[in-house]
Amino acid sequence: MRLFIEKLISGGDGLAIGEDGKKVFVAQTLPSEVVEASLEQTKGGYNLASVDALVEASEHRVQPACPYWGICGGCDFQYADADYQAQCKQEIVVDNLSRLGGLERGSYHLEPTVTGPAWNYRNRVRFHVDVSNKHVGFLQRKSSSLVRIESCPILTGQLNALLSDSKPLFEAARKLMFANRGGKSRYLEVPAFASERKVSLLDKEIDITVGEKRFFVTSEVFFQSNRYLTAALGEYVADKAIGTSVMDLYSGVGTFSAFLAQPGRRIVAVERQKQCLQLAKKHLGDCEFYTDAVEVWAKRQYPSVDTVVVDPPRTGLDQGVPSLIASWKPQRIVYVSCNSVTLARDLQRFASEGYTVTTVRVFDLYPQTFHHEVVVVLDRREN
Numbered sequence: 001m002r003l004f005i006e007k008l009i010s011g012g013d014g015l016a017i018g019e020d021g022k023k024v025f026v027a028q029t030l031p032s033e034v035v036e037a038s039l040e041q042t043k044g045g046y047n048l049a050s051v052d053a054l055v056e057a058s059e060h061r062v063q064p065a066c067p068y069w070g071i072c073g074g075c076d077f078q079y080a081d082a083d084y085q086a087q088c089k090q091e092i093v094v095d096n097l098s099r100l101g102g103l104e105r106g107s108y109h110l111e112p113t114v115t116g117p118a119w120n121y122r123n124r125v126r127f128h129v130d131v132s133n134k135h136v137g138f139l140q141r142k143s144s145s146l147v148r149i150e151s152c153p154i155l156t157g158q159l160n161a162l163l164s165d166s167k168p169l170f171e172a173a174r175k176l177m178f179a180n181r182g183g184k185s186r187y188l189e190v191p192a193f194a195s196e197r198k199v200s201l202l203d204k205e206i207d208i209t210v211g212e213k214r215f216f217v218t219s220e221v222f223f224q225s226n227r228y229l230t231a232a233l234g235e236y237v238a239d240k241a242i243g244t245s246v247m248d249l250y251s252g253v254g255t256f257s258a259f260l261a262q263p264g265r266r267i268v269a270v271e272r273q274k275q276c277l278q279l280a281k282k283h284l285g286d287c288e289f290y291t292d293a294v295e296v297w298a299k300r301q302y303p304s305v306d307t308v309v310v311d312p313p314r315t316g317l318d319q320g321v322p323s324l325i326a327s328w329k330p331q332r333i334v335y336v337s338c339n340s341v342t343l344a345r346d347l348q349r350f351a352s353e354g355y356t357v358t359t360v361r362v363f364d365l366y367p368q369t370f371h372h373e374v375v376v377v378l379d380r381r382e383n
C-alpha cells in the first residue's frame with residue numbers, strides 16, 4: 001500500500017491514514033514522505049506497517065552514520081539530520097501536550113529547542129557484558145541478544161576506551177556476579193559514567209565539573225548524560241525558579257539544587273535513592289536533603305515554598321503528588337520531564353489544581369534517538 005506520512009508520534013513511528021481510514025504506524029519514516037509499505041500487524045484502533053520502498057524521501061533524510069545501525073537497539077533516529085531530529089522531537093512534544101494534555105498550541109510560550117553536538121555527547125551508559133565469551137556491547141534491536149560493539153559514536157572518548165580495552169568491564173561484571181547482583185538477564189549490565197578525565201564503574205566515586213559546579217557521582221546513581229547540555233539545563237531551571245524557598249523533588253545528587261542555590265534562598269531536596277545523599281553532602285552547601293519517596297514525604301509536609309522543581313522518572317508523578325504540591329500553594333512549578341506522554345497527563349492534573357502552563361522548552365539531550373527532555377513552567381492562577 002502507498003502511504004503519506006503526516007507526522008511522527010511518541011516513540012518515533014510515522015503516522016499515516018490507510019485507505020480504510022485507519023491509522024497506520026510506520027517505523028523509520030519522516031513527515032511528508034511517501035512510502036510503499038506492507039502491513040505487519042493489525043491492532044484494535046490502528047495497523048503497523050513496514051517500509052518496502054521510499055517513493056518520495058524527505059530532504060532531511062540522511063544515511064545513518066553508525067556501522068551498527070539497524071542491528072544495535074541503541075539509536076533509533078539516525079536517518080534524519082540532527083537539526084531536523086530536534087525539530088521533530090519538539091513537534092512530538094507540542095502534539096502530545098495538545099492531544100493528551102489539552103494544551104492548545106499558542107496558549108504558552110514555546111522557546112527554541114536547545115541543541116548541542118550530535119555525536120560523542122553521552123557520558124553515562126550501561127554496557128552489556130557476556131563473561132562466558134568476553135563480549136561487550138548492547139542489546140540487539142527488538143531482541144535480547146548481544147551485539148558486540150567495538151566503538152559507539154554517541155559515547156565520549158573515555159567510554160569508548162572501555163570498548164577497546166574491556167578488562168575493567170569484565171572485572172566489574174565479575175564483581176556483580178559474586179555479589180549476586182547480576183539480575184535475570186543472560187548478560188551482566190555494567191553501569192559506567194565518565195567525567196573529562198575519570199571513569200566510574202559500579203560504585204566508584206568520581207568528580208565532574210558542570211558549568212562552574214563540581215559534583216560527586218558514581219555510575220550507580222542518576223546523573224544527566226549529555227556532557228554538553230547539562231549546564232544549560234541546570235542554568236535554565238535555575239533561571240525559571242523564583243522566590244526565597246525552592247524545592248528540588250526527585251533531586252538525584254542535587255544537580256538542580258546546586259544551580260538553584262543562591263544567598264538567602266532555602267533549598268529542600270528530596271530523593272529516594274540512599275547513595276545520593278552521601279554524594280550530595282560533598283558538593284551541596286546549605287541544602288536540606290531528605291531521603292524518601294516524594295509521594296510519602298509530601299504527605300507529611302506543610303511547607304511554605306515559592307517554586308517547586310520536579311524531575312520524575314519516565315512514569316511521571318505519582319497520582320496524588322500534583323494535588324499535594326498544589327496544597328503548598330507555590331507560585332511556580334518547574335516540571336522537567338523525559339516523557340511528554342506522562343508529562344501531558346500530569347499537566348492536566350496541575351491544571352485542575354489551578355496551575356497554567358506559561359513556557360515550554362525542549363532540550364535535545366539524546367541526539368540520534370527519539371528521547372528528549374522537556375522543561376515546562378507553570379504558574380498559579382490568581383483567584
Ligand SMILES: C[S@@+](CC[C@H](N)C(=O)[O-])C[C@H]1O[C@@H](n2cnc3c(N)ncnc32)[C@H](O)[C@@H]1O
Pocket residue numbers: 222223224250251252253254255256270271272273292293294295311312313
Ligand atoms: C530523572 S532523575 C532526576 C535527577 C536529578 N534531577 C538530576 O537532574 O540529576 C529522577 C530521580 O528520581 C529518583 N526517584 C524515582 N522515583 C522517586 C520517588 N518516588 N521519590 C523520590 N525520588 C525518586 C531517582 O532515583 C532519580 O534519581
